[in-house]
Amino acid sequence: MVPARVTGISLSELLEKVPKPKTAPERLGSSASMNIPRADAEVNQTNGLPIRTLAECRDHCRAGQELCYLCLQRAQKNIPVYFTEERKLREKEEERVLQQYQHMKDQEAILKAQLQSEAHREQREKDAAYNRGVAEAVRNGRNARSTEFYRSYIFQQRPLTPLALLKHEQYYQSLTNQMADRRAKEGKEKEDQDLLARLEKVQLAEEFATQRAKYMREKTEQIQSYKSALDTQVKMKSSFAPPPATEDSEPVFGRNDMTNEKLVEKRRRAQEVSKHQRQTSEERKRLAILNDLVQQRKEADMLQRSKELLLSDRALQFEKIHRLQKMLQDDWTKSSQLKRQKEHREELYMQAGSELLLDQFVKFRRCLQCKRRTSNCGETNVWCESRYIPGSRLMV
Template identity: 45%
Template sequence: MENKPPMETIVEEGEKYKPRKYKLNNWTDKVEDVRDILSPKKCPDRKAFSSGKAKGLNLLNKFEQSGDREKNMSSESLSSSRCWKSDNEMKPKTPPASACHDHNKAGQELCYVCLQRAQQNSPLYYSEERRRREIEEERLIQQYQMLKDQDTFFKHQMKSLANREQNQKNAAYNLGVAEAVRIHKNEKPGFYRSFLFDKRPFSPEIKALKQEEHIQGLLKQINTRREKEIKQRENKELMERLEQVQLTEELAAQRAKYIQDKMEEKECYKRALDAQIKNRFPQLPISEPDSFEPIFGRDEAELMVETRKRELNCMRQQQEAAASHKRKAILNHLVDQKRDLLMLQKTQQQHLADRDAELERVNKMNQSLQEDWKRSAEMKRQRDWEQKDFERAPDKLFLLDQCDKYQRCKQCQRSTSNGGHSHQWPLKKPLQGSRLFV
């Protein structure tokens, strides 16, 4: 067993190696932890080392028996592994160490395959690249933040300039308004806003002693104002009376002139009639009959008969027109009544249908509310029962809680006793006791 060549491992590149359900950074951290744990300083037990070495050799023999598949790998991966091996030979080799039996997680968080890979493969560290990428991202973020700050500052400056212009306009407008108000206040008013007493006495030193004088001055002022108003009223009444007298005199003069003109016109008519009487013609001669037969009224009977017929026809036509008009009015009234009746019936039917639909909707809504309430009550009762069952249930009831006692590899998520076997069914598998291949 010692003369067999050591097992060669294939270096898995950082771009192609993607462990199942695990990230690269966590993988490198775990490899460092495993190397620290498996260092000879932390595992001084010789017996454990020898037993671990024997177990590793037995597993190597198993791998060699079933390792024909690994010999058919690509030349590129083998060349990369040889390069890694040549580089690794130049480095000082650390003696393999076994796991401690007293510590549960001293390498046992990884399966055998992952543990061997962690011991023999050279891990790839991306800390420098990650650090450079982070520095570049920070630089880009800072540049973007600077551009954003400059844009914000420019917008704020434009806004402040616009506010400044608006404030200047408002200040100019307010200044103009204030100047106009001041000029208006300084103008001399058309009437006196204050009132001065007539012969106002001097201001008293003690108001209590001079109050009577002020009262007398105010009463005098009131009296003068009242006298002035009375005088103005008297003058106004006098002027109105004079205007009435003048109007009366003008009306009397107009009446006298009208009567005089009427009398003159009457005299003129009288003189004209007298002149006509004096100058009229003599009387007409006496009339004598010149015909012995009647001249007028001979064909009046025929005309009266025709007139009578025409009047009867006109009356008959008028009666027929009145009867037809009355008949049409009655028919129209009946049609309107029938249409109104149909409209009322249709409106009543629609009202009944709307009321039935509203009652049906209310009933359906009540039924749905009752069903929802029953369903909610049943769900609440079911939740209470489940809660009580859950509280009465013992520990380790769920599958996830029961799976805690089974340890798995932290990298490939397989069992810690994994020795490289696969869960896939091979294409050719020999069966015991048969020569057939399935």
């Protein structure tokens, strides 16, 4: 380990050095620099080891970025250790390993693709050779001349083949017999059907004749019964008939039908019926009038409800319009107030002139780290009489 070299610092020089106030552009330019002075790296030519020295902070007049005495001493005594080179070397090594691994993977993929293409090419060559062989075999088989002999034999003792006319005659006789049998069969079936039809007609005729005879017999019997009944009535009419009516004789029929009591009762019933009919008619008229009145009342109620609904809808619509208008007015009022406040702030800003925050930093200088005044040399703001009460969160 080689100790770091630190330049000497004179406290009197730092205290005697009074910073003069800077203008706003100078303060802005100085604020862009680093807050803490960085050490300059030096390399020892003899042993090749880097030796870092801390530069003296020569300017403490930056507004809001000064360092007090204690913070300055800590910053000067601090020996920074940088791992930038090591990190770069490690990153380069990782990149090299990653590239090597990627190259190896690419080589494996290329080799695998080559092997696969070789296998496909060999398979295609085999298929082509097989197809070529099959095609040549088929072509040779088509073009080759057959050397086989016909497998036929000649019989010396074989009889002669009969003439075709004999076979034709047999075929003709067979077909003729088949046609004759078919025609005979069809004729027999037709005769059977005709016979069945005639038998059915005869049976129906007999049934109709039987029904006709039965109907005529029943009709004759009925006529005879009516005739005998009429003859009996004619014979018995003289015994039941009333004596002939004369001018002086009393009426035979209806003598006890209409008496004075019956006439009075009939008149009374007629009056009651008339009264009941009149009451019924009046009741019907009254019901019709009541129904008309009820219908008119319902229609009037419906019209009233429709009118009320229309008025309520109009009231709601008017209220909605009024509410929207009120909201718009409130928004406009708020916007106008915000605008006035903004204009007032702008006027105050314009009237402030040079009394801005950057200009006020000259009066109030504070340390950037501990936020104390720059003339602080180790004072504390904790009271000597302060003590902590255990179990509480208060410090007295």
